[in-house]
Amino acid sequence: MTGFIEWTSADARDLVAVPREWDDKYSHGVLGVITGSDEYPGAAVLGVDAAVHTGVGMVRYLGPDRPTSLVLARRPEVVTVDGRVQAWLIGSGMDASTDDTLTAARMATALASGHPLVLDAGAIGASGDAVGPAVITPHHSELARALHVDVAEVAAEPEVWAQRAADSLGMTVMLKGHTTLVCGEGGSFSVTAPTSWLATAGTGDALAGILGALVATHARQLADDAGILARLAATAALLHGQSAGRAGAGGPFTVLGLNECIPATIAALQE
Numbered sequence: 081m082t083g084f085i086e087w088t089s090a091d092a093r094d095l096v097a098v099p100r101e102w103d104d105k106y107s108h109g110v111l112g113v114i115t116g117s118d119e120y121p122g123a124a125v126l127g128v129d130a131a132v133h134t135g136v137g138m139v140r141y142l143g144p145d146r147p148t149s150l151v152l153a154r155r156p157e158v159v160t161v162d163g164r165v166q167a168w169l170i171g172s173g174m175d176a177s178t179d180d181t182l183t184a185a186r187m188a189t190a191l192a193s194g195h196p197l198v199l200d201a202g203a204i205g206a207s208g209d210a211v212g213p214a215v216i217t218p219h220h221s222e223l224a225r226a227l228h229v230d231v232a233e234v235a236a237e238p239e240v241w242a243q244r245a246a247d248s249l250g251m252t253v254m255l256k257g258h259t260t261l262v263c264g265e266g267g268s269f270s271v272t273a274p275t276s277w278l279a280t281a282g283t284g285d286a287l288a289g290i291l292g293a294l295v296a297t298h299a300r301q302l303a304d305d306a307g308i309l310a311r312l313a314a315t316a317a318l319l320h321g322q323s324a325g326r327a328g329a330g331g332p333f334t335v336l337g338l339n340e341c342i343p344a345t346i347a348a349l350q351e
């Protein structure tokens with residue numbers, strides 16, 4: 081694939097931040113999460129669960145009551161009150177033009193915060209309001225919508241459209257598919273999935289959570305070098321694919337099952 085370097089486990093190894101003996105939950109990174117809705121509460125659960133399994137100092141989830149209850153039922157370690165955050169994950173399972181005024185206000189504050197941003201699904205259309213370094217995580221249809229082109233054009237030349245989006249939006253783009261393409265000021269990388277069983281609802285929400293955790297735990301490095309965002313995105317796609325392969329052992333898996341395999345995938349990476 082011209083210009084795209086295939087990302088490997090060796091490349092990914094140094095992009096998972098292992099807490100040091102002097103770290104605490106705040107210094108290791110706090111991920112703020114604004115995802116889910118009454119219509120799609122599951123997206124919030126899947127993304128938060130993935131972030132926790134990827135390793136982060138704290139996940140702070142701010143969403144409507146229904147997804148909040150479900151997130152806490154699945155992951156009681158999650159904090160659901162406003163406070164200090166080092167990076168934001170926004171958009172999975174929600175609509176940017178939501179009439180929920182509290183969620184809309186939280187989203188506007190996060191976009192303007194200057195903190196690194198992971199913008200998924202419903203937040204991709206709000207990328208123009210991002211102040212800090214940002215990565216968008218569209219599938220083909222979402223990228224086509226963002227660029228006002230036909231999805232068939234994106235499907236025919238995904239490398240061209242991923243690069244065009246990164247150039248025109250001035251941010252990192254992770255275009256999802258069997259081969260996931262990442263472009264940004266830090267480089268252009270491809271990650272080939274080890275299993276097509278990933279083609280199932282909710283796996284993208286988990287990927288966004290993995291990336292959110294990697295971004296939150298590198299917030300300080302991102303302040304000096306926004307270029308590492310592309311390498312973090314490629315690492316997230318690699319961890320996601322390998323965890324899916326591990327979860328299904330060649331067959332299908334649940335998304336929560338994929339998440340449960342993330343720690344072993346990270347441990348194997350660091351052996």
Ligand SMILES: NC(=O)C1=CN([C@@H]2O[C@H](COP(=O)(O)OP(=O)(O)OC[C@H]3O[C@@H](n4cnc5c(N)ncnc54)[C@H](OP(=O)(O)O)[C@@H]3O)[C@@H](O)[C@H]2O)[C@@H](O)CC1
Binds near residue numbers: 172
């Ligand atoms: N449990 C939960 O809470 C879950 C919540 N979820 C949340 O649901 C929200 C909506 O997500 P969404 O992707 O289904 O809808 P949307 O972006 O409007 O797509 C519209 C059209 O695009 C196409 N299309 C779709 N995927 C494509 C692909 N990979 N590659 C190419 N084309 C693709 C397809 O059109 P078709 O190709 O059939 O013509 C489709 O009809 C989102 O917020 C997400 O986070 C989900 O994660 C599931 C689990």
Ligand SMILES: Nc1ncnc2c1ncn2[C@@H]1O[C@H](COP(=O)(O)OP(=O)(O)O)[C@@H](O)[C@H]1O
Binds near residue numbers: 219260
């Ligand atoms: N055929 C496939 N082979 C491998 N991976 C796939 C395939 N189709 C989709 N994926 C991956 O599955 C995930 C789907 O994400 P997305 O389309 O956002 O779904 P959802 O919104 O339901 O979570 C992405 O990580 C994508 O790269």
